[in-house]
Amino acid sequence: MGESAVSIFCELESSIRADAGRQPVPGGAVHPLTRYVMNYLKYTCEFNSTLEQVFRQHRRRDDDGGNPFAAQLTDVMELLNTNLEGKSRLYKDPALSNIFLMNNGRYMLQKIRGSPETNAMLGETWARKQSTNLRQYHKNYQRETWNRVLTLLRDDRVLTVKGHVQKPLVKERFKQFNSAMDEIHKTQGAWVVSDEQLQSELRVSIAAVVVPAYRSFLGRFAQSFSAGRQSEKYIKLSGEDLEGIIEDLFDGNPSSMSRRR
The missing domain is CATH 1.10.357 (Tetracycline Repressor; domain 2)
Known part of the structure; x- marks a missing residue:
């Protein structure tokens, strides 16, 4: 035996x-x-x-x-x-x-x-x-997903030159950020984290890094756009919208920002 x-x-x-x-x-x-x-x-x-x-x-x-x-x-x-x-x-x-x-x-x-x-x-x-x-x-x-997103929210002495905002570059950064967030929301919303504590840890750690960086970027460059259609064209997300997207991650439900709104 x-x-x-x-x-x-x-x-x-x-x-x-x-x-x-x-x-x-x-x-x-x-x-x-x-x-x-x-x-x-x-x-x-x-x-x-x-x-x-x-x-x-x-x-x-x-x-x-x-x-x-x-x-x-x-x-x-x-x-x-x-x-x-x-x-x-x-x-x-x-x-x-x-x-x-x-x-x-x-x-x-x-x-x-x-x-x-x-x-x-x-x-x-x-x-x-x-x-x-x-x-x-x-x-x-965090490195694989969010470092590239954070790179889009940095000035790197490119977006402002001698105190002047380089508007075409700022527009492009907002477009790239919106596109990146849409892709992350669609793909990672379909990923599964069934352990609730791990899911919460991931979401909190992401929000703690990304949301303040985006709010700061908004505060610095949002006034570059005239209110109305131009602003809406490039600034698709508020800080609260971004927090909502992060809360949707790892639920196993594929979605997109347009469907969410």
Whole structure:
């Protein structure tokens, strides 16, 4: 029976390696493999004391006197992480790749912290490493999506020369910004972040950077346009509109600014 238990975990490792998956999960959502493996580990950890004895008797390597079952769980988690990193490369958009990794990484972390037995097996070191990875995915997403938007809202000593606003360039910047926001709203509104805390963290971090920059840009250059049709042609969004767009992200519902208004 002990050898069979060890063999079952060998089969689990093999199934994770074999799950190549050529089609990305729509919207960067949690992958079925992640759900399967995490639920599998949660249930096996309910028998952790028995399985520790089993793996100690039938272990296939030297674990330096540590818990061989905990070492086995760590191996499985590393395999799963490697598999998910491979799957993230199926997305053409690097920002969506990072949303996918965030979704799956957060799901894994929540599952482990929600199970005292699994948490005890993997330990705080694993949880800290996972949290560090999640922060990096978040930074990568922000860079891929929002750095280019913020670049449009900078003067860079181009929009004003010797105190004079370069109106054609300002017009072009507003057009580019409107186009960028429309594209982000259409695409990222269809992306999925089902964990409400993660969804809120993403939206808050985006708004904290982008909204003040846009309000400042508006305050500086809105008066360059005459009131009425010219102003409406280039200034499509108020600060409140921009906040609303950010609140629509990651809901899994594709939309556009025109439909929203």
